[in-house]
Amino acid sequence: MARVVKNRILVNTRLAANYGGWMYCDRCKENIGYLCYSTYDNLELNYTCKCGSKGLALIEFEDGKRGKKCSDDLITIKNRFCCPHDNEPLITILDQKLKSYELKITCKACESIYKKREK
Numbered sequence: 430m431a432r433v434v435k436n437r438i439l440v441n442t443r444l445a446a447n448y449g450g451w452m453y454c455d456r457c458k459e460n461i462g463y464l465c466y467s468t469y470d471n472l473e474l475n476y477t478c479k480c481g482s483k484g485l486a487l488i489e490f491e492d493g494k495r496g497k498k499c500s501d502d503l504i505t506i507k508n509r510f511c512c513p514h515d516n517e518p519l520i521t522i523l524d525q526k527l528k529s530y531e532l533k534i535t536c537k538a539c540e541s542i543y544k545k546r547e548k
């Protein structure tokens with residue numbers, strides 16, 4: 430079922446589809462990650478690409494939940510960050526392509542908000 434996007438802000442970033450798929454840096458055209466379509470609620474990704482470009486991807490849905498704070502860490506299954514409560518795959522970040530990033534993503538299934546920061 431298609432989801433209705435409330436906010437979608439992409440800065441120096443290209444996304445393969447409306448709210449999911451491969452993500453690309455708009456300057457060097459490298460893919461920087463993959464966003465799963467149906468398992469997340471809100472996304473905020475700030476990053477600096479290896480090419481020096483600073484990018485932002487922010488997506489919120491009309492029916493999105495507010496989410497609840499969670500201090501657990503995302504787990505990695507086959508290169509993909511997943512929710513540790515229900516193993517839902519959320520996002521892949523190709524960190525070898527990035528200098529740094531800051532990620533905030535909400536799991537749709539359990540409404541936990543995960544934060545991750547790499548420098």
Ligand SMILES: [Zn+2]
Nearest residue numbers: 454457478480
């Ligand atoms: Zn780049």
Ligand SMILES: [Zn+2]
Nearest residue numbers: 512515536539
């Ligand atoms: Zn979850």
